[in-house]
Amino acid sequence: MGKIARLENLNKHFDGLRAVKEVDMTIERGSVTGLVGPNGAGKTTLFNLISGFLPPSTGSIYFEGREITDWSVSRRVKAGITRTFQGSRVFSGLSVRENVVTGTYSAKNREASEEPVGDGIGSRIDWILKVTKLRKYEEFLARHLSYGYKRRLELAIAIATNPKLLLLDEPFSGTNTFDLQELTGLIKLLSHKGLTVVLVEHDLGSVASLADNLVHMDGGKVTIPNE
Amino acid sequence: MIAWSVLPEFLLDGVFLGSYYGLLALGVALIFGVLEIGDVAQGGLFTVGAYLAYSLAGESGFNYFIAPLLVIPLTAGLSLAFGLLIYRRLRRHGIAPTFLGAVSLLLIVQSIVAMGYGERAKTLSSPLSPTVLKLGTVSIYSHKLLVIFSAVLLALLVWYLLRKTRWGKAIRAISQNREVASLSGVNPLRTTGIAFALSGALAGFAGFITAPVYTITPFAGRLTVLKAFAISRIAMGSVPAVLGLSLLVGLAESLTSAYFLGELSNLIPFLLLIAVTLVHPGVLGPEERHSIRRAWGSFIRIESPIKARYLWVLAAGVLIIPVLVSLPSYFLHLGIVIGTTAIGVSSLDLLYGCAGLPSLAQGAFFGIGAYTSAVLTMNISNSVFLALAGGAAVAGMIGLLVGLIGIRTGRHWTSFTFISTIIFTISFINFEVFTGGPSGLSGVPHLSLGIPVTNRILLNPFLNKKAYYLLVVLVLFCLLGLKRLAVKSWFGRSIKAIREDEGLARSVGIPSGRYKVAVFGLSAAVAGIGGSLYAHYVTYLHPDLFNFVKSFRFLMMNRIGGLGNLIGPVLGSGFVRIIEEFTRPLSSYLGQVIFSGILILTLIYFPGGVVGFLKKLLGRFLPEKFVNTGEDMAVMESSRLEDMDE
Numbered sequence: 001m002g003k004i005a006r007l008e009n010l011n012k013h014f015d016g017l018r019a020v021k022e023v024d025m026t027i028e029r030g031s032v033t034g035l036v037g038p039n040g041a042g043k044t045t046l047f048n049l050i051s052g053f054l055p056p057s058t059g060s061i062y063f064e065g066r067e068i069t070d071w072s073v074s075r076r077v078k079a080g081i082t083r084t085f086q087g088s089r090v091f092s093g094l095s096v097r098e099n100v101v102t103g104t105y106s107a108k109n110r111e112a113s114e115e116p117v118g119d120g121i122g123s124r125i126d127w128i129l130k131v132t133k134l135r136k137y138e139e140f141l142a143r144h145l146s147y148g149y150k151r152r153l154e155l156a157i158a159i160a161t162n163p164k165l166l167l168l169d170e171p172f173s174g175t176n177t178f179d180l181q182e183l184t185g186l187i188k189l190l191s192h193k194g195l196t197v198v199l200v201e202h203d204l205g206s207v208a209s210l211a212d213n214l215v216h217m218d219g220g221k222v223t224i225p226n227e
Numbered sequence: 228m229i230a231w232s233v234l235p236e237f238l239l240d241g242v243f244l245g246s247y248y249g250l251l252a253l254g255v256a257l258i259f260g261v262l263e264i265g266d267v268a269q270g271g272l273f274t275v276g277a278y279l280a281y282s283l284a285g286e287s288g289f290n291y292f293i294a295p296l297l298v299i300p301l302t303a304g305l306s307l308a309f310g311l312l313i314y315r316r317l318r319r320h321g322i323a324p325t326f327l328g329a330v331s332l333l334l335i336v337q338s339i340v341a342m343g344y345g346e347r348a349k350t351l352s353s354p355l356s357p358t359v360l361k362l363g364t365v366s367i368y369s370h371k372l373l374v375i376f377s378a379v380l381l382a383l384l385v386w387y388l389l390r391k392t393r394w395g396k397a398i399r400a401i402s403q404n405r406e407v408a409s410l411s412g413v414n415p416l417r418t419t420g421i422a423f424a425l426s427g428a429l430a431g432f433a434g435f436i437t438a439p440v441y442t443i444t445p446f447a448g449r450l451t452v453l454k455a456f457a458i459s460r461i462a463m464g465s466v467p468a469v470l471g472l473s474l475l476v477g478l479a480e481s482l483t484s485a486y487f488l489g490e491l492s493n494l495i496p497f498l499l500l501i502a503v504t505l506v507h508p509g510v511l512g513p514e515e516r517h518s519i520r521r522a523w524g525s526f527i528r529i530e531s532p533i534k535a536r537y538l539w540v541l542a543a544g545v546l547i548i549p550v551l552v553s554l555p556s557y558f559l560h561l562g563i564v565i566g567t568t569a570i571g572v573s574s575l576d577l578l579y580g581c582a583g584l585p586s587l588a589q590g591a592f593f594g595i596g597a598y599t600s601a602v603l604t605m606n607i608s609n610s611v612f613l614a615l616a617g618g619a620a621v622a623g624m625i626g627l628l629v630g631l632i633g634i635r636t637g638r639h640w641t642s643f644t645f646i647s648t649i650i651f652t653i654s655f656i657n658f659e660v661f662t663g664g665p666s667g668l669s670g671v672p673h674l675s676l677g678i679p680v681t682n683r684i685l686l687n688p689f690l691n692k693k694a695y696y697l698l699v700v701l702v703l704f705c706l707l708g709l710k711r712l713a714v715k716s717w718f719g720r721s722i723k724a725i726r727e728d729e730g731l732a733r734s735v736g737i738p739s740g741r742y743k744v745a746v747f748g749l750s751a752a753v754a755g756i757g758g759s760l761y762a763h764y765v766t767y768l769h770p771d772l773f774n775f776v777k778s779f780r781f782l783m784m785n786r787i788g789g790l791g792n793l794i795g796p797v798l799g800s801g802f803v804r805i806i807e808e809f810t811r812p813l814s815s816y817l818g819q820v821i822f823s824g825i826l827i828l829t830l831i832y833f834p835g836g837v838v839g840f841l842k843k844l845l846g847r848f849l850p851e852k853f854v855n856t857g858e859d860m861a862v863m864e865s866s867r868l869e870d871m872d873e
Contacts, residue, residue: 051734077736085734091727102724105717106736161735 004029004165004196005050005081010059012045019045021220023059027165032187032197034211036204042220043200044086047167051083052076063165078106080164084171088150090157092143096134099142099153100125103160125160132156132186148179155186165196172203184210235365237481243371243440245477246378249470250433251455252462253385254426256469258310259459260402261415261422262318264325265642268309269430270452271336272302276434277443278340281351291354298435299428305336306427307420315419316831323585323641324830330587330645330779331823333449338816338823341445348442370439377436381429382470388425389466398422450493453649456642457496461503491657497650504636504643538794546700550693559692561808563764565801566699568784570706570757572796574750575781580791581714582746583726587778588629588644589754591651594773596622596755597762598655598662601671604763611674611698618759619752626751630744648775655770667769674698674763699760706753707793713749722746776819783826789838798837 005027012020020042027033035043048054050061052073060069068076091099104125129135132152137145142153151171158166168187172180184206191197191210201207207214216224251269258266279298283289289297309332317328352358353370360369389395397418400408409415434448441447458476462468476496484492549559575589596618603617604610629647636643655662662668713719724732725739733739762768780803788799807818829836 053730053733072738073733074736074738077734083734085730089728089731091724091731093727094723098720102720102732102737103735105721105724157731157735 002029003027004064006062007046007050008060008062010046010049010061011057012042012049012054013057019220020049020056023217023220023222025215025222027196027198028212029196030191030194031212032191032199032210034207034214035198035200035217036202036207036214037217037223041217043217044169045220046217047083047169047198047200051081051167053083074106077161077163080162081167082158082161082163082165083167084154084158084169086169086173088147088154090142090145090150090153092141094142095139096142096145096153097125097129097138100128100134100156100160103157104162106161128156128159131189132159133182148175151175151179151183152186155183159190163195165198166190168197168199168201170200170202172201172206180206232364233485236367237485238478239365239367240371241478241481242474243375243477244480245474246375247433247437248451248455248458248477249473250378250381250429251452252458252469252473253382253466254429255452255455256459256462256466257398257422257426261398261405261419262310262314262325263322264314264318264329265456265460266309266314266426267326267329267452267456268332268336269306269426269455270448271333271340272306272427272430273434273448273452274337274340274445275305276302276431276436277438277447278344278349278434278445279431280435280438281344281349281443284354285349285351295432295435298431302431302434303424303428306430307424309427310423311416311420313827317827320830322639326641326645327585327779327782328827328830330775331783331827333452334776334779335820335823337445337449338819341816342814342820344445346445348444350442351439353439368440374436374440377432381432382466385425385429386466394418394421450649453646454493454496457500457646461496461500489657491653493653494650497646497653500646501632501643501650505632542794542797543704546704550697550700556692559696561804562696563692563699565797565804566696566703567757567761567764568781568800568804569797570699570703570760571754572781572784572788572800573703573706573710573793574753574757575785576790576792576796577710577713577746577750577753579782579785580795581719581726582722582743584743584747585641585782586644586747586750587641587775587782588647588651589750589781590773590775590777590779591648592622592626592751592754593758593761593777593781594651594655594768594770595625595751596758597768597773598668598758599755600759601668601762601768602661604672604674605670609672609675611676614674614759614763615702615756618755618762620755622755622758623748623752627744627748629751630747633747634740634743644778645775648778652770652774655773662768662770665770667767669767671762671766671768673766695764702756702760703797706756711793718742718745780822783822786829787822787825787836789836792838795836795838798841802837 003026007023007025010020010023010025011018023046035046037043045054049056052068052071052075056069060067062068063076063079063081068079068081071079091102094102126135129138132155134149134152134156137149142150145153151174155168155171158168171187172183175183180203187197187199187210197210199207199210214224215222251273254269255266258264258269276298279301280291280294283294283297284291313328313332314325317325353368353373355369355373358369359366360372387395389399397408397413398421400411400413401415401418401422405415408418430448430452454476455473458472459469462472476499479495480492483495484490546562548554549562571589571593574592575586578589579585599621600614600618604614607613629644633640633643633647656665658664721732721737721742724735724737725742729739758773784799784803785796786799787802788797789795803818803822806821810817810821833839835842
């Protein structure tokens, strides 16, 4: 299916601490890659590098054939790279619907979001709310959601950005079995629609059920690359 | 023409300046170390020290050399009281409210002194004789030598305290890491108290010892404490660095004021601080890695109690009355003043209530608009369109520039805007070409409905108060309408997202830096419009009208009125102005004291302001269809700053 992203000799150090060491990685389009490893291995830093929140010390990043190493975060989001954060982060003071609408910020999404998605389920935003089961909480303030629903909302916002490559940072941490099943099902659904996913997760069971391949990191280095 | 022969005098003078800057800076640095706040209220204690010197040694004939035994415990005690009673409570609401509280305290103390002693400068003669010493070719006030001498002594004492005693080590430990220090048995509460007391002692002593050198005025300590603040931040709290830098700044100031710059030499520490901030944003405080939103502290974004459409109609009805009915011109005057102020406060609300970025620079932009408008109408044409457009454009552009620098300061944004205002004020005083300097700019012409280029005057209606009132109300309505549109648009949505969680906003593609700069420029432009209308009404402008007190008053009115809605700024302006009118006969400073106090109370106990209060009240009496029932966005969040030492 072709590669959607490539990391070349990526390094990141903070004043002496080498967080990411000589990472080479390719990500196949449409795949679900599980990124595993102990805490402090550099997984989140890697996400920060790919999404643009941190500049690399050395190395390059390629997305859909273009070098994006110097691109700003907003440019990368527009190009189709979206990341989530550890711990469920949502816009607490906004309603659930507003949260999702805000996610459609990047211009091409704004036009698309108001269009009906064909089978009579309203606009794209309505579709996202339906598929994440947030419909009935549409007008609630995000801060009033239970933890499991906040995690769904977090995913909903990410989906709203209409990504091509989705980087999920521990999306299941702290969720109960029921939420876990639903979230996992959601990611499978998106993957079938062609979304490329990289998933950091400690719950190896869910990683196993989702991932096509695994990458293991430790001490900043990729110890078991995906082949 | 440089007179080298007097160089040694200026050098000595520079050492003198550096000495008492150092004392203040040391105190400010101590407090910043333990509580991460810029305690500018120390400037008030400096003033208290100076006036006590006057009262005790001057009027009552106390021995000057014994008086410190009274003065120091008093200022130390005051500082301690401020720290434990007020700052502790404010701190859990965040950095911005704490800083605002500090400014409030500074104003309260200095206003009380002004009420007690009067505004006129006092003088105290030095107890030393001979008054002037001659060392070779150099002559110097002997008292200045005393200042240098005692500063060195105190600096050594403080250094010894911090290095060698248990208390000092506790202070240093807390400055490094509060939590870990308390685990090692350090009592944070007591240590913080000691830091405050020590700082107050230093500030009071600095004021006391320099009293005979300069004339004593209630507001003398202001600029000095701000310089001390700038110095302590650049030096990042290390004692030798603070002292060394104070000395350098004192020398630089003395030399440049003598040889090149005159009054502009006052800018040195502030420009230096801004320069350092560009290179090392962390200089204004520790860097924030998490959600920046939490640092702004608690505020409640209140929706106005009455639904918007009814509110517009109601407001239009009320405001149109003075035009239709003949009222005493005093009401029109009040209406105009409240109206122009409300424009300024609305501009602040765009930043504070909507974007969550409290700014102490709006007064300066108000002033830039005023001066621009005055200069344009005095030199080109007194067309109202030119005046307003010019004021908005210049203020807006400068706002964009300042904003570009400001976004690098992260959660210490408020202090940054504060420093910018100082820089602007000093600039206003010194760029006489545009602003008429310290004597002010008079003869600002009246506006007319003219067309700038052709200079054709269509109508000259603004010569009477009613017409001017109408103009102000119309502009206010237009601006509020635009504000509402902006808030409801994608622009407003993005700003809200940034306020809620900047990192998350960025992750959905919102370029947060650009938006912050844009909203800063926009609010500067709006403030500029308010300033322009103000200028053509009062027709006399002076730099002191647009200093940080003005900015602070805007902030006060915004918080007291209610953040994040359209009528809060208007209600706040009205409320404050009207009460000030009533208290003015008693003392022109009483109002300032009252409102600074109300602000502190509002920050701690009533985040919703007047609008919040009205909402509760009206909610009970009005029928449902008139009332907004949406939930108020109470962001009563405390961040890791909250873990205080109970």
